[in-house]
Amino acid sequence: MQEWWKEEIVYQIYPKSFKDSNHDGIGDIQGIIEKLDYLEDLGVTMLWICPVYQSPMDDNGYDISDYYQIHPDFGTMEDIDELIQKAKERHIKIIMDLVINHTSDEHAWFQEALKNPDSPYRNYYIFKEGKNDQPPTNWRSVFSGSVWEKVPHEDNMYYFHSFSKKQPDLNWENPQMREDIYRMINWWLDKGIAGFRVDAINFIKKDQSWQDGPVDGADGLSSCFEFARNQPGIEVFFKELREKTFDVHQCMTVAEAVGVPYHQLDIFIGEKGCFSMMFDFNYSHIDITEHEEWFPLQNWTMQEYKDKLFLSQKEIFKTGWCGVFLENHDMQRSLNRLIRNPQERTPKVAKALGQLFMFLKGTPFIYQGEEIGTINNHRLSINDFDDLNSHAQYRRALQEGYSEEEALDFVNRRSRDNTRSPMSWNNQRYAGFSDTKPWLANNEYYKEINVAGEINDSDSVLSYYKQMIALRQNPLYHQTFVYGDFTPLDSEEYVIAYIRQDKQNQILCIQNLQNKTTSFPLEHYSKVLLSNDDIHIYDHQIQLSPYQSMIILL
Ligand code: GLC
Ligand code: CA
Numbered sequence: 001m002q003e004w005w006k007e008e009i010v011y012q013i014y015p016k017s018f019k020d021s022n023h024d025g026i027g028d029i030q031g032i033i034e035k036l037d038y039l040e041d042l043g044v045t046m047l048w049i050c051p052v053y054q055s056p057m058d059d060n061g062y063d064i065s066d067y068y069q070i071h072p073d074f075g076t077m078e079d080i081d082e083l084i085q086k087a088k089e090r091h092i093k094i095i096m097d098l099v100i101n102h103t104s105d106e107h108a109w110f111q112e113a114l115k116n117p118d119s120p121y122r123n124y125y126i127f128k129e130g131k132n133d134q135p136p137t138n139w140r141s142v143f144s145g146s147v148w149e150k151v152p153h154e155d156n157m158y159y160f161h162s163f164s165k166k167q168p169d170l171n172w173e174n175p176q177m178r179e180d181i182y183r184m185i186n187w188w189l190d191k192g193i194a195g196f197r198v199d200a201i202n203f204i205k206k207d208q209s210w211q212d213g214p215v216d217g218a219d220g221l222s223s224c225f226e227f228a229r230n231q232p233g234i235e236v237f238f239k240e241l242r243e244k245t246f247d248v249h250q251c252m253t254v255a256e257a258v259g260v261p262y263h264q265l266d267i268f269i270g271e272k273g274c275f276s277m278m279f280d281f282n283y284s285h286i287d288i289t290e291h292e293e294w295f296p297l298q299n300w301t302m303q304e305y306k307d308k309l310f311l312s313q314k315e316i317f318k319t320g321w322c323g324v325f326l327e328n329h330d331m332q333r334s335l336n337r338l339i340r341n342p343q344e345r346t347p348k349v350a351k352a353l354g355q356l357f358m359f360l361k362g363t364p365f366i367y368q369g370e371e372i373g374t375i376n377n378h379r380l381s382i383n384d385f386d387d388l389n390s391h392a393q394y395r396r397a398l399q400e401g402y403s404e405e406e407a408l409d410f411v412n413r414r415s416r417d418n419t420r421s422p423m424s425w426n427n428q429r430y431a432g433f434s435d436t437k438p439w440l441a442n443n444e445y446y447k448e449i450n451v452a453g454e455i456n457d458s459d460s461v462l463s464y465y466k467q468m469i470a471l472r473q474n475p476l477y478h479q480t481f482v483y484g485d486f487t488p489l490d491s492e493e494y495v496i497a498y499i500r501q502d503k504q505n506q507i508l509c510i511q512n513l514q515n516k517t518t519s520f521p522l523e524h525y526s527k528v529l530l531s532n533d534d535i536h537i538y539d540h541q542i543q544l545s546p547y548q549s550m551i552i553l554l
Pocket of ligand 2: 020021022023024025026027028073
């Protein structure tokens with residue numbers, strides 16, 4: 001079925017790190033407005049704005065203390081309205097981040113719940129008595145440590161948090177709480193935004209039997225995923241949420257839902273599912289453990305990665321739709337994640353990886369800095385990291401018996417700060433992000449990898465991204481790339497090849513993800529639409545140079 005949101009090309013902005021407009025070293029909404037020309041020129045049609053709401057910033061805004069206010073570091077509500085308006089003038093839509101599994105512990109509701117155990121707000125959260133001087137269950141939170149935090153000045157009383165202790169989970173079992181959340185969602189939709197990226201939404205239902213799980217770490221705890229993620233009954237909450245908010249506004253929603261087994265897709269993206277689309281993490285989390293730990297290092301092969309990617313496409317489109325992405329603000333840079341040899345993290349490879357994703361079936365999401373081929377930062381001390389999860393994973397690795405050096409290595413590889421260092425706009429001081437020292441150190445390679453250096457270079461990663469977007473939007477091929485079938489092709493391990501086709505076109509997308517020349521059979525073709533290297537096709541074969549990518553109209 002044709003849907004407008006299937007045709008978008010989304011660009012994800014992490015506002016704190018995108019552009020500082022007022023000289024305080026922190027990115028802000030006016031900074032985004034300054035860069036709208038850049039985004040229009042790139043060709044994207046929608047922006048996903050990571051949280052800019054009022055927040056104590058324990059988790060950089062994913063801990064919201066007031067859904068109706070903008071954090072002063074980012075600007076004002078007028079700035080958001082201006083952004084929506086100015087983006088619209090450029091035919092760019094805005095989706096906001098919707099964080100409704102939890103609030104900040106500094107949210108007025110939670111403060112009231114703490115102050116007055118008899119207040120109705122107590123039941124907006126999950127409070128429970130401990131057992132035998134211990135928390136109610138032995139579940140480990142996503143950011144490590146117990147999911148339970150002791151309530152100050154009360155005996156044997158705890159509150160629940162899936163993430164940090166400054167992010168208490170909302171109690172979705174409470175209809176009054178749900179109504180307050182729906183009111184807030186509708187208030188934002190009334191502003192004229194196009195929809196939401198919906199944070200950690202598969203956590204909103206908890207197993208109500210509150211049983212201990214099997215201990216799976218040196219901390220004596222048990223991963224909370226078995227009890228607090230993708231739980232049966234969650235579909236009841238989804239249905240109401242959709243009917244009372246998203247349906248009313250016909251908005252676009254994309255669910256962040258890690259670890260959803262494919263047989264459960266229906267409640268997320270099926271016809272009666274809650275969301276327009278979801279992100280499937282089953283292939284992108286290839287570098288971390290099932291419990292989302294950054295250690296030990298995972299041994300994965302390109303074959304496994306390819307199989308997972310193809311399986312994802314196969315399963316998702318049986319049921320609904322997905323957003324496809326190479327990077328986001330919770331991952332490391334893709335060149336580091338997917339390419340083992342540091343020498344091979346080159347612009348050519350960045351183009352090949354970008355192409356692999358841009359032409360999959362699904363709505364493409366590009367993360368800021370991906371379009372210029374940014375690579376990870378290397379930090380010498382744990383103190384140089386800002387991300388709370390980097391500190392948590394470091395502590396847990398030590399606890400599990402790894403050395404400080406090993407623990408730092410895990411964090412350097414996987415830290416979320418890798419995608420959160422300020423955007424590199426040029427090779428000047430502070431990379432043109434700000435004229436004062438940024439809140440987080442600039443990317444160490446900003447002198448070589450930056451927007452200004454790439455924008456007029458027709459051979460740059462940035463230019464390739466522009467060409468890919470333009471090709472996807474070209475009326476001759478647009479329908480094929482959006483709605484056409486996806487067919488994976490057999491090939492050697494490091495070659496990823498697939499065909500997108502409909503009645504009009506048959507288009508081969510091929511990427512040679514190795515530092516070695518190879519070939520691929522090609523019986524007939526009409527035209528090469530794009531490539532990151534010179535084209536050699538003869539004797540019914542495509543010759544592919546190391547890391548060559550090509551789009552070929554058959
Ligand atoms: C999501 C966000 C992540 C955040 C977490 C808790 O996974 O993407 O950045 O830390 O939810 O809100
Ligand atoms: Ca600023």
